[in-house]
Amino acid sequence: MSQVTAIKQSNITDTEFLNDVISGLTQQQKTLPCKYFYDDKGAALFEQITSLQEYYVTRTELSILEQYSQSIAQMLPENLSIIEPGCGSGKKVAYLLAHMANVKTFVPFEISEEMLSYSLAHLSPLFPDLAISPLLGDFTHSQMVKQLTKDTALDSQTNLVYFPGSTLGNFAPVKAIEIMNNFHRLCGVNGYVLIGVDLVKEHQVLLDAYNDKAGITAAFNKNLLQRINNELSGTFNLDNFSHESRFNEQHSRIEMHLVSNCNQSVIINDQQIDFIEGESIHTENSHKYTLESFKQLAAQANLKLEQTWQDDSNYFALCLLRP
Numbered sequence: 210m211s212q213v214t215a216i217k218q219s220n221i222t223d224t225e226f227l228n229d230v231i232s233g234l235t236q237q238q239k240t241l242p243c244k245y246f247y248d249d250k251g252a253a254l255f256e257q258i259t260s261l262q263e264y265y266v267t268r269t270e271l272s273i274l275e276q277y278s279q280s281i282a283q284m285l286p287e288n289l290s291i292i293e294p295g296c297g298s299g300k301k302v303a304y305l306l307a308h309m310a311n312v313k314t315f316v317p318f319e320i321s322e323e324m325l326s327y328s329l330a331h332l333s334p335l336f337p338d339l340a341i342s343p344l345l346g347d348f349t350h351s352q353m354v355k356q357l358t359k360d361t362a363l364d365s366q367t368n369l370v371y372f373p374g375s376t377l378g379n380f381a382p383v384k385a386i387e388i389m390n391n392f393h394r395l396c397g398v399n400g401y402v403l404i405g406v407d408l409v410k411e412h413q414v415l416l417d418a419y420n421d422k423a424g425i426t427a428a429f430n431k432n433l434l435q436r437i438n439n440e441l442s443g444t445f446n447l448d449n450f451s452h453e454s455r456f457n458e459q460h461s462r463i464e465m466h467l468v469s470n471c472n473q474s475v476i477i478n479d480q481q482i483d484f485i486e487g488e489s490i491h492t493e494n495s496h497k498y499t500l501e502s503f504k505q506l507a508a509q510a511n512l513k514l515e516q517t518w519q520d521d522s523n524y525f526a527l528c529l530l531r532p
């Protein structure tokens with residue numbers, strides 16, 4: 210039996226969601242933070258997205274892992290602890306674990322409790338000797354990441370921070386650098402950071418990946434409004450909004466928007482928010498990098514790019530970084 214310690218809960222507050230929603234929807238360009246996509250329904254919709262034909266991201270990264278996880282593992286020392294912020298279902302780390310000897314501890318770190326439990330149920334039978342120390346929380350909170358080495362079984366010298374899935378793409382450069390700075394601190398002076406990076410490619414491929422024919426991405430996007438209705442007594446009518454994906458050339462990123470189909474007002478916790486027809490809520494950014502632009506970004510967090518592994522079409526890269 211693997212030793213699974215009890216799920217530790219980080220400081221997610223009830224008022225944070227309300228504050229973020231109201232402040233986002235009272236800006237000139239209305240916006241909502243994409244981390245709120247992942248309630249249990251949203252996390253399940255995202256899992257569906259990962260197997261869509263148009264959504265090349267997950268399958269491409271998995272194919273890189275399938276092909277190269279042995280050579281990746283060869284670059285890493287034994288007795289390493291691994292932490293995976295935003296681990297989701299825990300499917301990706303299994304490829305690495307399968308090729309690594311004597312991993313000390315695995316710390317799955319997830320905002321969705323359902324996904325965290327799923328990752329445990331999935332990983333502990335696969336790796337019976339592995340110590341798993343799950344953490345429920347929000348890795349975008351720098352304060353809590355700073356506490357991490359103290360509160361968990363993590364070593365202070367040599368850890369691997371594993372951050373696949375192009376999750377970093379959700380963050381604008383300033384925040385992405387802050388997050389990588391936290392990884393720099395977490396991995397320790399002799400540590401490693403392995404990041405999945407989605408690369409720039411033909412715009413139509415990108416647009417389709419975020420606007421699939423079956424409408425799963427649209428449902429995923431609109432679920433954010435449903436979540437506001439459920440948890441903050443919002444009055445959004447989901448039929449009055451349309452999903453859109455746009456490519457922003459200047460920032461090299463895909464943007465998801467929810468466009469108001471008419472003039473309308475919505476009440477959230479006694480506050481009225483007005484929409485005019487055609488106005489959008491900007492719900493997500495997904496930045497796309499070149500190897501060079503990513504290398505420069507990482508350098509600003511004092512991380513050096515040691516090696517990259519890519520698929521044959523150069524759609525996606527796994528990047529190994531070190532302090």
Ligand code: AVJ
Pocket residue numbers: 258266374375376378379418419426493494495
């Ligand atoms: C989970 C952030 C990697 O940006 O591709 C998928 C989220 N949004 N479809 C991405 C997402 C719409 C996804 N990440």
